[in-house]
Amino acid sequence: MAEITAKMVKELRDRTGAGMLDCKKALAETDADIEKAIDYLREKGIAKAAKKAGRTAAEGLVFDGVSADAKTAVILEFNSETDFVAKNDEFKNFGAALVELALANEAIQTIEDVKAAEINGEKVETALTALIAKIGENMDLRRIKKVSTEGFVTTYNHLGGKLGVIIEMTGEATDENVAKAKDIAMHVAAMDPKYLTPDEVTTDDLDREREIARKQLEEEGKPANIIEKILEGKMRKFYEESCLVKQKFVKDDKMTVEQYAGDVKVLSFSRYKVGEGIAKEEVDFAAEVAAQLKG
Numbered sequence: 002m003a004e005i006t007a008k009m010v011k012e013l014r015d016r017t018g019a020g021m022l023d024c025k026k027a028l029a030e031t032d033a034d035i036e037k038a039i040d041y042l043r044e045k046g047i048a049k050a051a052k053k054a055g056r057t058a059a060e061g062l063v064f065d066g067v068s069a070d071a072k073t074a075v076i077l078e079f080n081s082e083t084d085f086v087a088k089n090d091e092f093k094n095f096g097a098a099l100v101e102l103a104l105a106n107e108a109i110q111t112i113e114d115v116k117a118a119e120i121n122g123e124k125v126e127t128a129l130t131a132l133i134a135k136i137g138e139n140m141d142l143r144r145i146k147k148v149s150t151e152g153f154v155t156t157y158n159h160l161g162g163k164l165g166v167i168i169e170m171t172g173e174a175t176d177e178n179v180a181k182a183k184d185i186a187m188h189v190a191a192m193d194p195k196y197l198t199p200d201e202v203t204t205d206d207l208d209r210e211r212e213i214a215r216k217q218l219e220e221e222g223k224p225a226n227i228i229e230k231i232l233e234g235k236m237r238k239f240y241e242e243s244c245l246v247k248q249k250f251v252k253d254d255k256m257t258v259e260q261y262a263g264d265v266k267v268l269s270f271s272r273y274k275v276g277e278g279i280a281k282e283e284v285d286f287a288a289e290v291a292a293q294l295k296g
Contacts, residue, residue, distance in 0.1 A: 003033035013038055019047045040209070044216040059276030060084045061143075062093065062162030066100040067155060071174035074154035075103045076165040076273050077115070078143040086138045087162075095132055099125065103147060112145050146271045155179055157186035164274045166190050172265040181265065185258060187251070189270050194245035197269060202244070210239050245270060 005028045013024040013035060019042050027047075031037035061080035067073070079096040081087045102118055102125075103109045109118055116126040125142075133140055148154055148167050153174035157166045166186040172178050196202055214235045218228050241247045246259035246267060253261065 002029075005029060005033050009033060009035065013042075017042050017047070023047050040213055043213050045220065046217060059279040061087050061140075061275050062096055063158065063165035063273045063275055064096040064100045064162065065156040065158050065165045065167070066097075066104050068104050071153040071155065071179070072151075073104060073147065073149045074156050074167045074169075075100050075145065075147050076156060076167055076271060077103065077145045078165075078273050078275060080141045080143050080276065080279075082138045082140075086136055086140070089136060091132060091136065092140070093162075095128070099142070103145060109145075110147055112142055115142060115145055144273070146273065148269065148271065150268065152265075152268060153178065153182070155182045155186060157183055157190055159187075159190045162275070164190050164272070166273075167269075167271040169268040169270070170262075170265045171268060178265050181262065184252060185245075185262065185267060186270075188248070188258060189245065189272050191251050192245075192248055193272065194248055194270070195243045197245050197267065199240045199244050199247065202240070207236070207239075211236060214239075 005025060009028060010021060010024045013019070013028060014021055016035075017024070017039055019027070023042065024038070027038040027041045028035075031041055059080050060083055061078065063076055063078050065074070065076045067075075077096065077100055079092070079099070081092060086092055098120060099115055102120055103115060106118060109115055116124070116129070118125050120128055129140065129142065146167060148169050150169045152169060152171040154167060154169050155174075157168070159165070166189045168182045168186040168189065170178065170182050170185075211232060214232055215228060218231055223231065241249070246257065246262075248258050250256050250258050250261045258267070
């Protein structure tokens with residue numbers, strides 16, 4: 002049996018929202034395998050892990066921009082240690098300048114390209130080091146997404162930079178189409194779809210969801226002869242909840258996103274949330290665990 006550490010219990014709790022003792026039991030039942038423990042908790046109905054997996058654990062902002070011809074869009078995540086620094090004008094100006102740099106330079110596609118490019122006569126990486134020294138807090142250019150298209154693109158920025166979205170569409174960037182695309186980008190920000198269309202769902206993902214649903218039904222005591230029929234409906238529901246074009250449109254749930262888009266089609270989407278997937282240290286975790294055990 003693999004050792005179950007406090008760090009593993011904390012990670013599982015952060016990702017699922019389940020109680021500490023439930024997390025410990027799940028790890029014990031799955032030989033300390035985090036992913037299997039998530040499935041175990043979901044099967045028992047203790048957690049909805051998929052909705053917790055992207056939990057924010059770092060500060061900073063997502064910057065966005067669109068070229069004048071609406072053919073290229075950029076979102077860039079720039080992290081800081083504290084929210085206080087993320088509100089600093091120098092921090093915000095630096096992030097915005099990097100987006101403009103990426104839009105103007107076709108060769109910039111990755112975060113490494115950004116760091117190697119020049120801004121105001123010096124390398125971005127050098128300028129970042131100087132900014133860190135000046136402000137006195139560590140910062141990180143974490144990731145960038147750049148989308149170029151034969152259709153058009155637009156972006157949406159939520160909560161002052163805590164979340165950014167790019168939507169790529171077919172058609173021309175008319176006022177009507179751009180407004181429609183921005184609505185869909187807002188939907189992506191709110192609903193966090195995992196796929197664009199059902200065709201993107203992998204067999205492994207579908208099998209995993211089916212198995213979780215099957216075990217939930219077995220736990221509920223459903224007869225074996227009707228489980229398969231129920232599973233068909235649950236898989237349809239999975240597509241409706243997970244695939245952007247099949248989701249109910251957030252501003253009018255009488256239609257899907259695909260129906261709202263109409264003559265223009267969504268070609269792709271990208272969604273960055275500040276700090277998702279980054280673990281933030283909690284120095285007082287041991288004391289927190291002790292308090293929960295006493296309580």
